[in-house]
Amino acid sequence: MIKKLRSIICFFMTVICIVAAMPATISAERENMTWYMIAWADVKSPSKVTLHWKKQSVAGYDIYRAKVGKNEAVGKYTYIASVSGSKTSYSTKVAYKQRYSYLIKGYQKKNGKKVYKYEGEAAAYIGVGSVVWDEYFPVDAQISTSAITLMFNVSEGICPDGFEVYRKTAKTKYKKIKTLKNTKKESYIKFIDKTVKARQTYTYRVRSYKKIYGQKVYSSYTNAESLSAVNSEGKYIVKSVSGEKNDPTSITISITSDKDNGVTKLEDLYYVADYEYQKSKQDEVSSVEVIPIKYSWNQKDWTELSGTDSISLKAGKTLFITYSTFKKETIPDDIEDYETAQIVNLSGRYNGFHAIIDMDLIAKTGKARINGEVYH
Structure with a gap:
């Protein structure tokens, strides 16, 4: 029992010692760390470059330089100068049409020796911008x-x-x-x-x-x-038309691309779009998910669609396409007297860029807007 008690006491004493030593260890690690420093190069002539950096609390800065060769290969850094800790820039001669990489290293003095605390890197090309x-x-x-x-x-x-x-x-x-x-x-x-x-x-x-x-x-x-040189956003005339056969779970529309449009490409057809409709202002807007199932260029010859297919619609051309509800819900086909009827959030490309395509079946207009968030 006494041995067991001693073991438990020893264990807790060890934990206490480790915890007590941690702040000192962390402090020592911070003391030895080198921190990033903002630095940049300003090239205003073919024979001189001026280096700049953000001022730090240091005794001085040592500056090193390396030549940069083909494929951005950086050569060996060599010491070129030292400046006092009050400086934030340094100018040096350079060779025309040469690329350089510079290291600016801020140091403090400890026991008469330099201890580097900050380091910044700057690149310079000595040629026409x-x-x-x-x-x-x-x-x-x-x-x-x-x-x-x-x-x-x-x-x-x-x-x-x-x-x-x-x-x-x-x-x-x-x-x-x-x-x-x-x-x-x-x-x-x-x-x-x-x-x-x-x-x-x-x-x-x-x-x-x-x-x-x-x-x-x-x-x-x-x-x-x-x-x-085309419309910045795709413009379309859209209409609800009679499909190949009556189907209460689908709707067929025609899409005519404006003569000044770029190429419109419907793709990622496995993504569902939203069909929103409203009988009158007093009614709530209903929304169901729809997917394209077939298309035609003449409303006679139809091609079945899979999720990996894509359709390119050129300026001035008309495309007929049938959308079916994703969960086979019944939707209105005759929307002549409806307050709202639109298919929104179609995935595609306009003029080569990712776009979101919306079609208003009441106003009989459509729009493709480039989805800048994809690129930003």
Whole structure:
């Protein structure tokens, strides 16, 4: 009994010792940690770069540099300078057309030795600022039948003097359509191409330029991006029509795509949509889940649909499609006198982008709106 009691006491004493030592262990770990520090590089000339960082409570900063080669391979870091803890920037000479990676390491003195507490990293390209499309271009691009908006950024390098915009079609080669002067030294640029023709598809690319050592130097081109001068949202005429046969659990509609629409693609057909209807304002809105089961281009020859099928509807064309209730509920087919009747939340693509398609059978109109949340 006494031995058992001693064992229990020893166990609890061990636990107490471990718990008591934990704060000291955690404190020691925090003492030895190196914290992230915000840092960046500012390139304004082909021979000098200025490094910046957020001020920390340190005695000083050591600065290291490495060359960056092909495939973003970073070489060996070498020490280049030390500055006092009151500094938040440092300028150094560089080689033209070279990429660099910098480490700025903030240190404190302990027993006469440097203890690094903060570290920041900055990258620099010593050349003409390269151009990239905006992160959400072209999904956020403003388009219409008369204009297309381009959005691009300067990603790195020396701020350009300007930009050249090139365009082509399926039948033409690239041609420069605009030179944009960057007098305000901006890094985010919008350009509206107002020379487009309705329903035409254009492919764009952009490059920057700057005068360096007396010569006009160009960056590489952006990736090619294609956009069509069409309605920014899909527009449709929709009607309830007689189906192949009377079925109280289904409804057949016609969808006519506007002549200035981009291509509309109904896909992910295994996703259910909602059919909402209301006889009068005094009635509650009823809602049932529906899925497409067949389609036709002439209302005579019908094709059965599976969940993996897709249907492409071109501008000016009419599609007939039958929807059936998911749980075989009865729904009204003759909706002429109804207050509300609409099929909403259809999954598809409009002009190449994910879209939500809604169809109002009373107003006889439909709309496809690009689902930007998919991309953001």
